[in-house]
Amino acid sequence: MRWNDMKAKMAQVEQKAPESGYLLAYTRSGVIFQSYASLDALDGVLQEELLELHLFDRDKEYRAIASASRRSIVEQDVHAIIHVADFSSSDKDYVYQERIKLEPSAVRKDQGITTDTITVLNHISYDEFGMAQIDDYRLMMEA
Numbered sequence: 001m002r003w004n005d006m007k008a009k010m011a012q013v014e015q016k017a018p019e020s021g022y023l024l025a026y027t028r029s030g031v032i033f034q035s036y037a038s039l040d041a042l043d044g045v046l047q048e049e050l051l052e053l054h055l056f057d058r059d060k061e062y063r064a065i066a067s068a069s070r071r072s073i074v075e076q077d078v079h080a081i082i083h084v085a086d087f088s089s090s091d092k093d094y095v096y097q098e099r100i101k102l103e104p105s106a107v108r109k110d111q112g113i114t115t116d117t118i119t120v121l122n123h124i125s126y127d128e129f130g131m132a133q134i135d136d137y138r139l140m141m142e143a
Helices: 002-013 041-043 070-074 089-094
Strands: 022-028 033-038 052-055 061-067 081-084 097-100 117-124 131-139
Touching: 002 041, 002 052, 002 061, 033 041, 052 131, 061 131, 081 131, 089 097, 089 117
Parallel strands: none
Antiparallel strands: 022 033, 022 052, 052 061, 061 081, 097 117, 117 131
């Protein structure tokens, strides 16, 4: 799915992506990881077909995943599954926080990445047998 198509789908969702923050995009040819100052600035960055897109800041993550059924692949109809991960303060007892060290090649000041860790917030729920499971997650960066 192209960025312009995904951006049009994103505009239809009630909750909006962070106006500035960090971009993690998976394309057919590689991964793009950098900060962004505005959503309009992404027009020049995202030229390739997107498989998965994460736009996040300290408070919220906006995730879009290109998806297609077998039939829609033939018809070239790929759509985006959009999810907003925004945990409320009442969820704090159900969130497990992991700090992941980034590879040195990912820490690029010229791309706005000035820290060597990314934080993953895992939202935990419990089934009827008391077994914990991660039912959602959110990426977060702190400068």
